[in-house]
């Protein structure tokens with residue numbers, strides 16, 4: 075069995091219930107490409123593969139979307155945990171700004187996918203405030219703003235007075251950016267996969283992959299139900315459980331916490347229900363839901379094995395609540411649901427997407443970091459190219475041997 079990817083009561087599971095169950099794999103089968111993992115990353119990769127005409131099979135050891143995806147607060151940010159200024163310093167202007175642009179393009183893709191069909195996946199465009207948590211962070215933030223503005227990103231810098239006048243917020247300064255959004259990640263994953271089955275995608279959930287063998291030039295995946303899958307290529311969209319398949323250590327695990335409030339009566343001092351995050355690490359972050367809840371998170375801790383206790387969830391939720399109250403003293407907020415989830419950070423703040431030397435014909439989509447969902451779209455595009463033997467000009471940015 076896998077890790078405890080989440081504990082407590084994630085809001086999306088309560089809100090949506092079980093949306094769809096797929097049959098487990100009971101007989102041997104074969105496919106050109108097999109995606110392991112049916113969270114938002116696997117769904118977005120399957121989308122790119124199917125649209126490119128690849129015969130695709132998707133397996134998940136759990137129910138679809140019930141891993142980290144169910145726990146995600148799902149702010150869609152084009153900004154990475156690493157400032158653009160620092161990316162530019164490390165990678166140069168072209169590659170640094172390309173990473174932020176890819177984020178914007180990915181959010182456009184999610185907007186289109188969430189809007190196709192009749193299903194409402196709760197996609198909404200939102201302005202986003204990136205707040206200086208302390209006065210001493212304001213200078214760094216101004217430099218970051220200057221870099222983004224110079225490279226053509228749609229941003230404003232708000233000095234304390236403008237922050238107060240336009241957003242009613244007290245703070246040493248903030249970057250206001252456009253292009254970000256929010257979505258219901260559980261519904262989006264189900265919506266995408268459901269539609270893809272009508273385009274030929276085969277899905278088996280509650281079917282775990284426990285081994286790999288090579289037979290006559292093809293991979294053979296061994297499942298916990300005994301049935302095997304013969305496949306030319308395999309994509310690991312196995313989220314935070316992926317490390318077990320890899321020699322290279324790619325991320326350090328953390329436990330993070332999230333809270334959904336009761337629907338808010340007043341939104342006084344939260345204009346446009348903007349997205350908000352801050353310069354402190356770990357940071358507090360905030361969005362809303364279509365039914366007027368505040369959905370927020372932070373209070374990260376070192377990862378420890380096993381389920382997180384109700385007492386720890388309650389304690390960390392109180393920390394998140396206090397930060398909300400300090401920012402929005404005029405809003406009455408009551409905690410409705412609180413939960414924890416595993417996530418991972420990489421050393422340079424960027425996802426790992428691509429091949430590893432120890433695993434021929436296999437590709438990994440480790441869209442780690444705070445904006446894992448946005449970068450899952452990027453993983454879908456890059457890995458589809460690699461699976462189909464095409465070159466992808468963005469692949470070098472996320473390679474394992476970068």
Ligand SMILES: Cc1cc2nc3c(=O)[nH]c(=O)nc-3n(C[C@H](O)[C@H](O)[C@H](O)COP(=O)(O)OP(=O)(O)OC[C@H]3O[C@@H](n4cnc5c(N)ncnc54)[C@H](O)[C@@H]3O)c2cc1C
Nearest residue numbers: 111113115135141142143146148149283313415445446447
């Ligand atoms: C509390 C919290 C808040 C977050 N907030 C944000 C946010 O605001 N914005 C954002 O972009 N990201 C956010 N993230 C990160 C984001 O949720 C993740 O990047 C994303 O959900 C990862 O999706 P995934 O499909 O890769 O992983 P998962 O959803 O975990 O899916 C992986 C799937 O692989 C399956 N699997 C694993 N091993 C096997 C195997 N051997 N055989 C078969 N199946 C297997 C698992 O069962 C699982 O369903 C947050 C994460 C948490 C925990």
